[in-house]
Amino acid sequence: MTQPSPDYAPDAEVTAIARDLIRIDTSNYGTSDGPGERKATEHVAALLDEVGIDVELYESEPRRTTLVARWEPEGVDRDAAPLLIHGHLDVVPANADDWSVDPFAGEVRDDCLWGRGAVDMKDFDAMVLSVVRARARAGVAPRRPIRLAFTADEEAGSGLGAQWLADHHPETVRDCTEAIGEVGGFSLTVRDDLRLYLVQTAEKGIAWLRLIADGRAGHGSFRNDDNAVTELAAAVARIGAHRWPNRITDSQRGFLDAVAEAFGIELDPEDAEETLARLGSIARMVGATMSNTVNPTMLEAGYKVNVIPGRATASIDGRFVPGGREELLATVDELIGDKVRAEVINDQPAVETEFSGALVEAMQTCLQAEDSGARAVPFLMSGGTDAKAWDRLGIRCFGFAPLRLPPDLDFAGMFHGVDERVPTASLEFGARVLDRFLTLA
Template identity: 55%
Template sequence: MTGLGAAEAEVVGLTSELIRIDTTNTGELETTVGERVAAEYVAGKLGEVGYDVTYVESGAPNRGNVIVRLAGADPSRGALLVHGHLDVVPADPAEWSVHPFSGAVQDGYVWGRGAVDMKDMVAMMIATARRFRRDNIVPPRDIVFAFVADEEAGGAYGAQWLVENRRDLFEGVTEAIGEVGGFSVTLAEDVRAYCIEIAEKGIAWMRLRVRGRAGHGSMIHDDNPVTKLAEAVARLGRHRFPQVLTESVREFLNEVSNLTGLTFSEDDLEGAVGKLGPLSRAVGATLRDTANPTMLNAGYKVNVIPSVAEATVDCRILPGRQAAFERELDEILGPDVEREWITHLPPVETTFDGALADAMGAAILAEDPGARVLPYMLSGGTDAKAFSTLGIRCFGFSPLRLPPDLDFTALFHGVDERVPVDAIKFGTRVLDRFLRSC
């Protein structure tokens, strides 16, 4: 079979097969499975239709990456990077309705860890790349397809490593698409919009450390690092950083207001955003910086007061807020708490204009006439943080048309992660149109 129908026919199977390959990334090399088997699967699928495949292990065994380049009609134009990650976060089978690595296709969905984050898009990339090669389709400019490791732990063994050590693979690339964007939201009964990511908050994973005097657990002790750390962590966890309305969020809210008639007064912005239903969590997280304590570590025996206590904190910082955020941290934590950055990746921000933005909108509207396209900010982070350091303009565009009642954002890293079969077929059609006109 050839043509777009062939790509649609195989994308569901590709998604299921990718999910069945366990690529769990715990963030620790000793317990991370690695992406090699998935990378070899991708390499095989692309190699069998004639691509010249580059396989790279990025700084550690089994951390596999696959990159191919499809020549375009105009080599003088900047190339487009289409990137997706192969790793997934851990999943506990006891919590799921189906086994998280089953790749089950049932009830109109493909189920499993990575179904939306982001083996669905990886499958769409493979299906589209294979279709272009089989049918001798020449895109307007060079397209680089990159399937990378380690995104779920910040990319040190994936995109970050590649841009530092193999930037030759991205020579001439000026723009990129990846996760998380192009998904539909139903804002009202007759209003469907597709959110395209143009910005994302910075990631700053932080370790806190308090030192004190070790001693016997039975004694009165006024220098207990566990107590001091617990008090500091509680202050930080309860703290609300100031509301900041960035230009990308303001643009999103203005567009939603135009479509729905909702108003977003800055006097009660969070209350107004709450009217957006499930989308309110994702949008609300882009109204201010966040610092969420996630792990605590102290002591080695119940009757011993330790000399050191540590905690980790997941910080997400709005563009332009780094210095103010750090000043506020120091005020909250106080002088007894040491802090260090474990991972520090900057925000990414662009504007929603130009030929590439027009091509994204046109591809969606061709498949869903009457829909609207909205630029938005992602509260999380993606491999765009690494690729943007090469001067590449990055967007989140992994198109999916979703059922109105599906709480899509809750599926990321969630239990019973799944993607509608019809959504990935729709996404394959949109991606095909987009890459033939970009």
């Protein structure tokens, strides 16, 4: 394998690339009203074309564009299965009035890059592009063939992006056996000489439900013992008040064991709330993975104050741990009662893989090379990613977007939050780790 020259710098472009991507508005409103990903995808295509990497663009709908590239330069082990490296290009919308900076200006302030997508997930997109471009220019091949996928629509469930690609063009990635993408690889500082880097090995499944209550319509001044609004409101209240029992998965147990060892404490997984509080800002993220969760999010009923409507509906966001889908649906059915029914409107599986193997060993080695206090640990994420699509094709998926973070940064709050930002030093760290990773993975 060709060795890089002394001036080889895989992190040199990462902040500039992330800045330029943030400046391309790819807000995903969950409808066809947004700008789409086409402009950003064409920008990524130009960056790869400049260093001789051919790409293919796929559109599920106008402007909803996904890019796939095959990178197999001279020097790769062609007998090894390709590694899929994936990132999405869409972002959730941002209300500029709420921000301290223009969310689409890509401003660098206080040693951080600010803007929508700085954390979710144009930071990782930029890390990958910076490393791949540096290697392509220098003729430094990865160990194995690489598939790059920059997808559309992840922020709305991937139906027009990774899920669509898996359904209509599975040949683009089917030969991959493993993948890395979001959300994972970020640090949790325990003490000056110890940082846990959380590698996502699992993510909760999704069960979005619509609750429907039918009753007797009538005048608002009449007595009505068959009021759809009353029945729905009672069902929603029961769901909101329900306390779900802990369900500890293999990934969660591995994380909890690592936390207990790092802090030198005895940890009862059935009563871990006090310990989780010591994790700082990520306690919310980890706490959401201890059990199934269901949250009411939308209500709709009526059209006039003096008319009792014949129907009322609610939407609820259900998330289940691996193996927890049937329990979630059965519990919701019990809570809503006989006069309300539930319809599934989005059903996506939980994903889990083992925290073991050569790829995991490479992650640990590369992290420690850049941070002597690094320790990689598995974790279960409460949200969903494109990994759900790749998992359907038999690909083992890991969340590994490495970032060494300041201990006081509210990283969990950056996801979909106001004033989203990432330290530029963290971006550069991530690029260097990924560069080493491509040599070993």
